[in-house]
Amino acid sequence: MTMWTPYRQIITEGLWTNNQAFVALLGLCPLLAVSNTLINSLGLGLATTMTLVCSNVTVSVLRKVIPSEIRLPIFVLVIAAIVTAIELMMKAYFFELYKVLGIFIPLIVTNCAIIGRAESYASKHSPPKAFLDGLFMGLGFTLALVLLGSVREILGAGTLFSDAALMFGESAVSWKVVLFEDYSGMLLAILPPGAFIGLGLLIALKNSMDFQVKLHRKVFSVQPLDKGNE
Amino acid sequence: MRAGFLRSLLMAFVLGAFAVVAIGMVTWVFNASKARIIENERVALVKQLSALLPEESYDNDIVNDTAHWVEPDLAAGETLTIFRFRKNTRPVAVVIPTVAPGGYNGKIKLLVAINNEGVVSAVRVTSHHETPGLGDKMEIERSGWINVFKGKSFKTLPESQWKVKRDGGAIDQFTGATITPRAIVQAVKKTVVFFEANREALFLPEPIKD
Numbered sequence: 001m002t003m004w005t006p007y008r009q010i011i012t013e014g015l016w017t018n019n020q021a022f023v024a025l026l027g028l029c030p031l032l033a034v035s036n037t038l039i040n041s042l043g044l045g046l047a048t049t050m051t052l053v054c055s056n057v058t059v060s061v062l063r064k065v066i067p068s069e070i071r072l073p074i075f076v077l078v079i080a081a082i083v084t085a086i087e088l089m090m091k092a093y094f095f096e097l098y099k100v101l102g103i104f105i106p107l108i109v110t111n112c113a114i115i116g117r118a119e120s121y122a123s124k125h126s127p128p129k130a131f132l133d134g135l136f137m138g139l140g141f142t143l144a145l146v147l148l149g150s151v152r153e154i155l156g157a158g159t160l161f162s163d164a165a166l167m168f169g170e171s172a173v174s175w176k177v178v179l180f181e182d183y184s185g186m187l188l189a190i191l192p193p194g195a196f197i198g199l200g201l202l203i204a205l206k207n208s209m210d211f212q213v214k215l216h217r218k219v220f221s222v223q224p225l226d227k228g229n230e
Numbered sequence: 231m232r233a234g235f236l237r238s239l240l241m242a243f244v245l246g247a248f249a250v251v252a253i254g255m256v257t258w259v260f261n262a263s264k265a266r267i268i269e270n271e272r273v274a275l276v277k278q279l280s281a282l283l284p285e286e287s288y289d290n291d292i293v294n295d296t297a298h299w300v301e302p303d304l305a306a307g308e309t310l311t312i313f314r315f316r317k318n319t320r321p322v323a324v325v326i327p328t329v330a331p332g333g334y335n336g337k338i339k340l341l342v343a344i345n346n347e348g349v350v351s352a353v354r355v356t357s358h359h360e361t362p363g364l365g366d367k368m369e370i371e372r373s374g375w376i377n378v379f380k381g382k383s384f385k386t387l388p389e390s391q392w393k394v395k396r397d398g399g400a401i402d403q404f405t406g407a408t409i410t411p412r413a414i415v416q417a418v419k420k421t422v423v424f425f426e427a428n429r430e431a432l433f434l435p436e437p438i439k440d
Contacts, residue, residue, distance in 0.1 A: 036362075066244075067240075067241055067244060069241055070241050070244065070245050073245060074244075074245065074248050077245075077248050077249060077252050078248075078252065080252070081252035081253075081255055081256050084256050084259075085255065085256055085259040088256075088259050088260055088263045088267070089259065089263060091263065091267045091270065092263035092266040092267050092270065093266070095267075095270040095271075095274065099274075156362075187361070187362070187364070190362045191361075191362070
């Protein structure tokens with residue numbers, strides 16, 4: 001146990017072991033609605049991360065003055081104000097992306113992962129830890145969104161990075177990768193059922209990876225014992 | 231009892247204070263970003279409108295040269311904002327925002343540009359909820375179908391022929407969908423009818439409202 005251990009734990013929990021989308025299954029409403037292309041996914045993921053960081057830090061700073069009886073309405077108030085501010089700023093500085101994601105930004109308010117982190121983490125820990133938790137929970141959520149978005153875009157349209165210019169400016173027009181020429185598209189992947197099926201498959205993949213790792217560890221920890229018995 | 235009441239009052243006060251601070255913050259961001267947002271929306275509108283007509287064909291301030299119309303048939307009861315294009319103050323064309331109510335999945339919003347002779351010069355879809363991959367071929371980015379209207383007027387194509395081929399008209403539908411093209415053709419036709427009926431009045435200076 002070094003002094004960095006708790007921080008490392010926050011990072012692995014956010015990105016993997018307690019990933020809000022793959023493990024906690026929170027925030028599915030925006031996750032499933034927006035993840036039809038990689039760029040849309042990245043846009044919503046980063047907006048969610050920013051909301052999480054701001055709300056976690058705010059809640060953590062104020063945790064000693066927020067009376068526990070009314071903490072939930074206050075969290076809701078804080079989150080709603082932050083999301084509204086982010087929406088306005090996106091409209092001012094990333095207008096093209098706002099036109100694509102616009103209707104989903106207010107939906108971040110309904111992402112239970114955000115109030116979930118405020119209640120279960122930020123209200124009990126110091127601002128630096130809450131900041132890190134918000135950042136990595138948000139990045140973990142973004143990772144899930146981007147993976148799902150990539151899978152759906154590849155299967156659904158046969159491309160990757162289409163519309164990157166919405167986020168990265170005119171120079172990103174050439175980023176678009178066409179993976180299959182003359183691909184007629186797979187409708188299922190773009191439609192909402194494709195999002196559910198895709199998410200299910202990704203969760204299955206993650207679980208089987210975790211299972212393999214566990215099995216691997218067991219084999220290694222058992223071997224020396226076997227040798228001792230010979 | 232008394233202590234409980236005081237505690238509740240305190241809680242209400244704390245919650246109220248949080249609300250006031252939150253509203254203050256949002257108001258500040260709103261005011262700070264307002265000018266930029268209005269400018270972004272104006273630029274986006276200019277971009278959308280100027281794509282409909284060749285740049286050299288007009289020289290007026292298209293965003294502010296508008297006429298407002300109440301035409302329940304065209305915009306589902308909403309007031310239409312019609313944009314007018316002029317060159318040397320002479321009428322060139324109008325852009326009429328139209329709603330096609332009968333899409334496969336709800337309303338399809340269109341911009342129809344009609345020149346002064348009643349010829350459609352361009353049609354663009356601005357928003358829709360049609361099935362991706364099937365009904366979205368009316369987007370200019372996906373197929374050139376929407377250009378079938380270009381150059382058509384009631385002189386070159388009689389009013390009764392403004393239907394998709396499946397309905398006995400003269401306009402091609404596109405593969406994979408009939409309902410979407412049918413809705414768009416009907417809406418464009420209605421817009422041309424509206425233009426023919428109001429041709430003179432559409433270019434009149436708008437009375438200044440109080």
